Each structure stands twice: as structure tokens, then as C-alpha cells.
């Protein structure tokens with residue numbers, strides 16, 4: 001009797017448990033559907049076999065091998081926080097951290113929660129950068145289960161978020177390291193005899209830019225006003241009539257150096273976290289009048305646009321290439337390198353004219369064509385004892401090649417000739433309402449690691 005009763009109660013408990021489980025499952029599934037619909041996030045099943053998140057392999061800039069870092073805010077909370085991206089989806093790193101997905105990986109436990117820039121993450125050091133990247137690659141592997149991540153609201157459609165500056169930058173230095181660009185600009189400004197100053201081949205020349213006017217891709221750029229010397233020799237105060245772009249890559253410093261302690265060339269790359277694209281907007285008429293003797297000032301301090309995603313040095317490893325031997329070999333020992341490498345990064349600049357807004361390709365250049373390496377730039381910047389700080393931006397300088405160039409100044413020969421922009425439009429300089437878009441990517445054997453876009457549209461001057 002007692003045994004019969006025991007059997008019955010076990011069966012009834014099992015049935016109750018099963019019922020609760022099934023009810024729970026139904027609620028749970030509904031919940032996920034609700035969550036997914038609330039976010040209008042319906043993630044199609046992946047077919048690329050590389051990641052649970054779908055994308056077209058070889059077409060997207062953001063395959064799972066990329067894992068770039070940025071700062072986003074969603075429409076709902078509008079709160080800035082760190083993220084990565086796979087295909088067309090942005091992944092919230094704050095929520096992942098708060099739900100212990102990164103537990104024990106880094107010495108710091110709080111790098112993303114409450115952070116409005118990536119500086120605290122960079123502070124955690126190269127070992128941590130690597131482990132976070134590897135963890136994210138595993139988390140979104142083809143075998144991964146998205147259910148929990150959807151419940152946690154970790155994934156957002158890129159189209160539904162806005163991006164901000166990825167780092168807080170106290171120092172922005174811009175180099176002048178493309179021989180093609182320096183010769184072209186020097187010839188246009190000073191004539192062929194004085195194109196390259198004698199110091200150019202001895203050290204990587206640079207100017208210190210204005211960090212406070214760094215803006216993220218998509219921000220409007222107001223046409224600057226300033227002093228200009230006309231062809232009649234008269235100096236005027238007016239809106240720049242020679243507004244230009246410069247196609248560049250900028251290194252993001254991830255490891256600081258000590259003031260008074262130059263960074264050795266061999267160790268220089270250890271200070272670099274990754275790269276963004278950079279457009280060093282330039283007002284050539286203001287530049288030509290102001291730059292002797294102290295270099296660019298108002299002509300380049302009004303806005304500098306950077307792309308929102310920092311592509312890490314680690315993701316760019318497959319695209320590392322040896323630099324051509326440097327001629328002449330620099331005299332200064334601190335600039336000598338036994339092995340010098342750079343990265344094969346294609347950069348394409350498009351103009352969307354205000355008349356049509358149709359993108360027209362103006363030029364294709366490559367980061368590898370620079371004369372001075374990034375390690376040499378950093379060794380030179382710090383040779384005086386100047387220090388590097390986390391978040392500093394080091395612009396490569398305008399990237400021009402033997403055939404194609406990275407500025408309108410060079411394309412139009414300082415406004416001497418009209419440049420074709422698509423079928424029906426011509427430009428000598430950038431007009432109000434024009435949008436300049438730089439796209440960048442490395443590509444090899446079906447693997448494409450890209451940077452996305454670096455764009456800005458010109459707003460009319462306040463003087464008009």
C-alpha cells in the first residue's frame with residue numbers, strides 16, 4: 001500500500017514538474033520572441049559557417065576575424081558604451097561584462113561597464129586585449145547559442161545605433177610621411193627645386209594637431225573662415241575657398257610611455273592598440289598664407305574626422321608586409337630598423353557631390369606606400385622625452401602613391417585643373433553639401449578585414 005502510494009506520488013510529482021517545465025518553456029520562448037520583436041531584431045540563420053551571426057564572407061568589413069572596438073549608443077537608452085561588431089550587428093560589451101562572460105580574463109574586472117570611451121579597456125593591456133578578442137570569437141562561433149545573448153539584449157542592428165568617438169584623446173599628432181604627397185605638395189607650394197626640405201629624409205616630419213576638434217564619422221564639418229592672401233597680394237578675412245580632404249590612417253596608442261624616456265624603435269609597436277581611418281580636413285588657401293614659419297594652424301584645426309571602429313593590430317597581422325628598404329638610410333641611430341614592417345591597407349576616397357549625392361570614386365591608395373614606418377614615427381615623436389598616452393592619435397600623413405593621390409590639392413594641382421567626379425560633375429575643391437567618404441580594408445585569400453566608413457559633409461561657412 002505504502003509502496004503504491006510512493007509510486008503514485010513520484011509519478012504525480014514528475015507530471016507536475018514536467019508541466020511546470022513545459023509552461024516555463026512556452027513563457028521563455030514567447031519572451032525571446034517578444035524581446036526579439038521589441039528590438040526589431042530578427043537574426044537570420046547564418047550560412048557563412050564562420051559565425052552564428054550571418055554576413056557575406058569576403059564582402060563584409062566585419063567578419064568574425066575582425067572584432068573591432070567602438071563606442072555606440074542605442075536609440076532607447078542613448079547611453080554611450082563599448083561594443084564590437086560582427087557583420088551588420090553591434091555587440092554590447094558592457095552587458096557581456098556584467099553577465100560574467102569576461103570573468104577572470106583581465107586583472108581589471110571593470111573595463112566596459114559605465115565606460116563612455118575605450119580608454120579603460122586599453123589601460124588593461126595587450127594580454128587582456130587578446131583574451132577579450134579570443135573570447136568574443138568563441139562566443140559567436142558557428143556552434144554558439146544565441147538565445148541567451150538575445151535575452152540579455154546584447155545584439156543590436158547596426159542601422160539602429162549611433163557611433164561616437166572610440167577613445168578620449170589628449171594628443172593628436174599628424175605626420176607627413178608619404179614621399180609622393182610631400183613632393184607633390186612641396187612642388188605646388190614652393191616649386192620643384194624646394195619641394196622636399198632637406199630635413200624630410202632625415203626625420204619623420206609632423207605637426208601637432210588639435211585633439212579637441214576630432215569628430216566621429218558622420219559629423220557635419222563647417223567650412224572654416226580665416227586669413228587668406230589673394231593673387232593680388234591683398235590679405236582678406238573670409239570663408240576658405242580651397243577646402244580639401246586628406247586620406248590617412250591613424251594609430252591609436254594603447255600603452256603609455258613615461259615622460260623623459262624615449263620609446264626605443266624596437267619596442268615602439270608594443271604601444272599601438274590599432275588603427276582608424278582619418279580625414280585631416282585642410283583649408284589650402286589659409287594653409288598657404290599661415291604655414292611659414294610654424295606650420296599648419298587654422299588651416300587644419302577646425303575638424304578632423306575619424307572612423308568609429310578601431311581595427312586591432314592583432315586582426316591586421318595577416319596583412320603585415322615588409323617595407324621597401326629606406327633610401328637614404330636615416331643618419332640618426334634611433335631611427336634605424338633592422339626589420340621594418342607595415343600593413344597592406346587599401347583606402348578608397350569617394351565624393352558624393354551635393355548635386356546628386358551619388359558616390360564617385362576619386363582615388364585608391366595604400367598605407368604601405370609610406371616612406372617612414374609607424375615605429376620610426378613613434379621613436380621620433382618621443383626622442384625628446386615627450387610621452388605617449390593611452391588614446392593618443394598618431395596620423396600617418398596624407399597617403400599618396402605613384403599614380404593615385406590622397407588629396408584634392410594634388411588631384412586638381414592646387415585648383416589648376418578640374419577633377420571629374422562621376423559622369424557630370426567637376427570639382428577643384430570641396431563645395432558646401434558635398435560629402436567625402438573614405439573606406440578602408442585589407443584583403444587576402446578571401447579574408448577581408450575592413451574599417452567601415454570615415455565620412456563628413458560640408459556645412460556652409462558662418463560668413464555666408
Ligand SMILES: O=C(O)/C=C/C(=O)CC(=O)CC(=O)O
Nearest residue numbers: 175176177185186246397398
Ligand atoms: O607644408 C607642407 O608642405 C604641407 C604640410 C601639410 O599639408 C601638413 C600635413 O597635414 C601633412 C600630411 O598630411 O601629410
Ligand SMILES: [Ca+2]
Nearest residue numbers: 174246280398
Ligand atoms: Ca595631414
Ligand SMILES: [Mg+2]
Nearest residue numbers: 280300303304
Ligand atoms: Mg585636421
